[in-house]
Amino acid sequence: MTSRPTIRPELREWILSTTHAGHSVETVLKLMQETGYDPRQSRSIVASVLNMPITALDVHVHAPKQPQGRRTHHPEAPQVAVDGRIIDVPLSVDSPALRILGNLLSPEECDALIEEAKPRLQRAKTVDTSGKQQIDARRTSEGMFFTIGESPLIRQVEQRIATLLSIPIDHGEGLQVLHYLPGQQYEPHYDWFDPQQPGFAAITAKGGQRIASLVMYLNTPAAGGGTAFPEVGLTVTALRGSAVYFSYDTGDTASLHAGLPVQKGEKWIATKWLRERPFQKSL
Numbered sequence: 588m589t590s591r592p593t594i595r596p597e598l599r600e601w602i603l604s605t606t607h608a609g610h611s612v613e614t615v616l617k618l619m620q621e622t623g624y625d626p627r628q629s630r631s632i633v634a635s636v637l638n639m640p641i642t643a644l645d646v647h648v649h650a651p652k653q654p655q656g657r658r659t660h661h662p663e664a665p666q667v668a669v670d671g672r673i674i675d676v677p678l679s680v681d682s683p684a685l686r687i688l689g690n691l692l693s694p695e696e697c698d699a700l701i702e703e704a705k706p707r708l709q710r711a712k713t714v715d716t717s718g719k720q721q722i723d724a725r726r727t728s729e730g731m732f733f734t735i736g737e738s739p740l741i742r743q744v745e746q747r748i749a750t751l752l753s754i755p756i757d758h759g760e761g762l763q764v765l766h767y768l769p770g771q772q773y774e775p776h777y778d779w780f781d782p783q784q785p786g787f788a789a790i791t792a793k794g795g796q797r798i799a800s801l802v803m804y805l806n807t808p809a810a811g812g813g814t815a816f817p818e819v820g821l822t823v824t825a826l827r828g829s830a831v832y833f834s835y836d837t838g839d840t841a842s843l844h845a846g847l848p849v850q851k852g853e854k855w856i857a858t859k860w861l862r863e864r865p866f867q868k869s870l
């Protein structure tokens with residue numbers, strides 16, 4: 588059994604504010620050693636303050652620095668022809684790089700995605716700090732994941748996204764469909780994985796970091812249910828067949844977003860998260 592080190596409140600505060608400001612655990616340990624802490628003592632203090640096992644620090648300190656992988660291409664023209672469809676781009680934001688995409692899916696594709704998803708819905712989960720899926724009060728919808736290329740419809744949608752954003756299909760996680768009823772929501776969050784979390788290495792071992800998200804609206808809720816970007820001051824209206832695409836770097840706080848509570852009716856979305864490296868084994 589290891590005893591917990593005694594930590595001065597100012598040191599605890601400094602470690603928390605330094606890591607929350609985006610500095611790595613490695614930097615914190617280096618700075619502590621420069622001011623006289625011995626390496627073992629500083630490791631044990633940092634692990635205790637960040638509430639992580641000492642061994643998890645090795646993930647941060649000794650992990651080989653991965654070169655940044657592939658990025659998505661942001662649609663720039665007001666209209667983009669993909670797969671025989673004209674996709675409208677009525678609104679662009681620079682930070683985060685965000686595009687509203689009109690007419691991305693046909694009404695028939697939206698309805699078919701809902702029907703394929705319905706029998707497999709379960710309470711939606713989030714990824715906890717160790718990389719495990721968990722029930723989370725911040726996310727009260729029901730959801731399910733398709734596997735890549737699972738059906739002709741899924742293949743068609745995945746190919747359209749890959750062409751539109753110039754990113755191979757194998758960089759995508761399986762399409763997730765979510766269903767929200769009145770009062771259900773997804774509280775503000777980031778889609779990128781936090782490198783300070785102990786589960787970061789495990790979550791990103793396959794595919795690397797998330798680099799972009801595409802939220803596609805499969806129906807139009809009677810009231811509420813938009814996607815809010817509080818740092819931008821933007822709420823995207825959920826309209827059947829349209830989507831919001833946004834891309835981000837690790838630590839990009841401008842990409843904070845939330846699924847607002849549905850006030851009346853229901854809301855169906857399909858979300859595609861994209862990784863910097865191939866995420867799928869084979870297609």
Ligand SMILES: O=C(O)CCC(=O)C(=O)O
Pocket residue numbers: 773778802812813814815844845846847856858
């Ligand atoms: O429901 C929404 O509008 C947003 C969904 C979302 O943020 C997500 O799935 O990551």
